[in-house]
Amino acid sequence: MPNKCRTFAHEMAKKKKRRLKRWVKVVLWCMALALGTWIIWWPAHALHEYWAEASINNEIKENRTHAIEPTHGRDSIMEERLARFIVSPTRLDTADIAVSVWDLSSNMPVVQWHDHELMVPASSLKLLTAISALKRLGADHRYHERVMITGSVHRGTLHGDVILQADDNPMVETLDEYIGALTRAGIRKVEGRFILNLMRADTLRAHHTASLWDIPYNRTPILLKGAPRIVQEIRTLLRQRGIDAPRPEVEEGLRVYPVTRTLMNRSTRMTEVIAPMLIHSSNIKADALHHHVDNYYNRYIPTAGNREGALDAFLRENLSYDTSNFTLNDGSGLSPENMVTADFLLALLRYAWTEPDIKQVLIHEALATPGHPTRRGSLIYRMNGPLFHNRIFCKTGTLTSIGASSLCGYAHGRNGRWYAFAIINRNSPVGESRLYQDMLCKVLVK
Numbered sequence: 001m002p003n004k005c006r007t008f009a010h011e012m013a014k015k016k017k018r019r020l021k022r023w024v025k026v027v028l029w030c031m032a033l034a035l036g037t038w039i040i041w042w043p044a045h046a047l048h049e050y051w052a053e054a055s056i057n058n059e060i061k062e063n064r065t066h067a068i069e070p071t072h073g074r075d076s077i078m079e080e081r082l083a084r085f086i087v088s089p090t091r092l093d094t095a096d097i098a099v100s101v102w103d104l105s106s107n108m109p110v111v112q113w114h115d116h117e118l119m120v121p122a123s124s125l126k127l128l129t130a131i132s133a134l135k136r137l138g139a140d141h142r143y144h145e146r147v148m149i150t151g152s153v154h155r156g157t158l159h160g161d162v163i164l165q166a167d168d169n170p171m172v173e174t175l176d177e178y179i180g181a182l183t184r185a186g187i188r189k190v191e192g193r194f195i196l197n198l199m200r201a202d203t204l205r206a207h208h209t210a211s212l213w214d215i216p217y218n219r220t221p222i223l224l225k226g227a228p229r230i231v232q233e234i235r236t237l238l239r240q241r242g243i244d245a246p247r248p249e250v251e252e253g254l255r256v257y258p259v260t261r262t263l264m265n266r267s268t269r270m271t272e273v274i275a276p277m278l279i280h281s282s283n284i285k286a287d288a289l290h291h292h293v294d295n296y297y298n299r300y301i302p303t304a305g306n307r308e309g310a311l312d313a314f315l316r317e318n319l320s321y322d323t324s325n326f327t328l329n330d331g332s333g334l335s336p337e338n339m340v341t342a343d344f345l346l347a348l349l350r351y352a353w354t355e356p357d358i359k360q361v362l363i364h365e366a367l368a369t370p371g372h373p374t375r376r377g378s379l380i381y382r383m384n385g386p387l388f389h390n391r392i393f394c395k396t397g398t399l400t401s402i403g404a405s406s407l408c409g410y411a412h413g414r415n416g417r418w419y420a421f422a423i424i425n426r427n428s429p430v431g432e433s434r435l436y437q438d439m440l441c442k443v444l445v446k
Contacts, residue, residue, distance in 0.1 A: 004250060012429070017086065021210045022364060024061055027088020038075070040087070044373075047384045052084055052135065075106060075415075075417060076185075076224070077444075078101075078413070078415075078444070079110055079111060081100075081182050081443050082111040082444075084301065085109070085439070085443050086099060090432075090436060091432055092425065092428050094384060095114070096426045097113065097114065097428075098113060098119055098341070098342035098425075099111060099112070099113040099115065099342060099347075100112050100115035100342040101420070102419065102421075103265065103417055103419055104350070104353055104417070104419060105249045105416070106417070110419065114342070115341060115343040115346070116343055117342075118325065118338065118339040118340065119340070119341065119342070119406075119424040120339065120405050120424075120426060121338060121340050121345060121397055121404075122333045122398050122404050122405065123334075124287075124331065124408050125331070125332065125338055125350070126286045127349070127395050128280070129277075129286050129289055129290050129311075129332070130289070132293065133289055133292075133349070134274070134355075135358065136310055137270060137293060138357070139360070140268075140270075141270040142271065143171070143273075144166045144267045145164075145167060145176050146163070146164075146166075147162070147165075147182070147262070147265075147267075148163040148259040148260060148262045148263065149162055149185070149187075149263060150258070150260050151192060151318065152260070153185060153186060156187065156188035156189060157188065157191060158189065159191050160191075160192045161190075161196060162177060162194045162195065162245065165255075166178075166196075166198055166230075167254065168295065169223055169225070169273075169289060170221045170285045171273060172222060172268075172324055175233055175340060176340040178246065181264040182241070183243070188243060188244065190308075193249060194248045195257075196234065196250050196251070197253075197254060198227060198251070199214075199252075199254055199295060200252065200295055201252040202226055203217070203229075204224035204291065205231055205330040206283070206287060207330040208273045209329055209335040209337045210278070210329075210332075211334070214283050214332075219266055220284060221284070223287075227250045231247070231248050231250065234248050235247065235248070242386075244288050255352040262326065271361055271365055272290070274289065274365075278366045279366065280376050280377045280378060281300065286330075287331050290332070296310075297310040319351055321344060321347055321362075323340075323344070326339055326344070333397055335405070336399055336401070336402050343422075345422035346421070349408060349409065349421075349422065360395065362410075363410065367393040367395060367410070368394060368396065370382070371389030371390065372389075379396065388441065388442075388445060390411070390412070391411060391412045392410075392411055392441050392445065393410045393411075394408060394409025394410070403426060403433075405423075405426045405433035405434060406425065407434075407437040408422035408423065409421065411441060411444035411445050412445065415444050421441075421444060423424045423437045425437070
């Protein structure tokens with residue numbers, strides 16, 4: 001028996017040893033595969049960066065003495081550097097790249113490359129939504145939510161109406177605090193009406209050409225889920241707080257009511273929506289703002305009785321840009337059928353630069369910028385070197401499914417000049433497009 005036990009133990013030890021050897025082989029093969037992949041990828045990647053950066057560094061060495069002080073004349077140095085970069089060896093087809101750069105300090109063009117070709121802007125279209133909203137409504141425009149009552153409260157019973165008035169604010173996630181205002185006022189029963197006055201009663205939906213999952217209903221803020229869902233939310237909260245009230249009656253379009261008392265009045269500055277919309281590229285906030293400006297423009301601005309879209313009115317009144325051959329389906333850039341030019345995006349940025357209030361919001365609040373603790377947003381893995389800190393302020397755009405990528409914004413060069421730039425890539429791997437965009441930004445700031 002002891003011999004059998006020893007034999008069994010010996011066999012088990014041999015099996016464990018064989019299993020260990022197999023695992024060691026698997027680990028070694030994985031390591032070899034990873035190393036082989038890196039060996040193949042790194043030289044190609046390094047060669048691409050070398051060729052792209054070589055011409056830049058050569059130009060910097062040749063012209064360093066000329067770049068110390070800015071001048072008001074044409075920036076011929078930057079023109080040459082950008083021209084060399086654009087035609088430098090790259091794995092991208094230069095026919096699928098559009099570049100437009102403008103020297104804001106001298107108000108002169110620097111470079112144009114396929115900048116009048118129609119391309120998909122992706123999320124860079126959010127810039128149009130933001131700038132038109134800031135121009136149309138002003139940087140101080142606010143979303144408002146109010147809880148008001150008529151009549152009087154006696155022993156917990158309101159002898160009058162409740163009015164809950166709500167803008168289409170995408171920053172509101174729950175109505176609990178608003179129903180809580182009734183509890184704080186000592187109201188346990190409402191004998192009158194419960195009026196739900198909404199800016200919009202319909203549900204926020206993406207344009208039908210966009211993917212359905214880009215604006216999922218379960219992640220849509222409560223005030224954009226449509227009147228039936230908002231009514232359901234209010235009734236649930238009323239039951240939870242033990243308030244006996246009639247079913248809310250929906251009235252669309254904000255109105256003025258004769259009220260006895262305002263229990264709660266809250267407002268949200270529009271820039272609090274624009275900042276995450278641009279920095280983190282929020283599609284929900286972009287389309288919500290797009291519809292908000294349209295609703296506000298056509299309902300509350302007396303001269304807008306023809307139901308003209310707010311974006312169309314903005315372009316006609318302020319940009320004087322021919323957009324007849326453009327396709328603008330939404331405010332978020334989700335639609336793969338959107339079509340604009342790099343020159344148009346540049347014209348939009350140039351216009352914003354001439355409007356002090358809009359420029360202030362974009363540069364100091366709303367555009368993503370490398371190195372900033374709270375504004376890296378969609379640039380979190382890009383342009384992380386100190387060279388870019390406080391020098392690049394931009395909006396990214398990506399539609400991976402069709403190989404579309406864009407980057408546009410402002411660059412503050414070390415030569416003291418400010419530049420506006422717009423880059424659009426099409427039919428290209430997104431990673432390669434981003435690398436190209438980042439290298440071009442390096443040219444602008446270095």
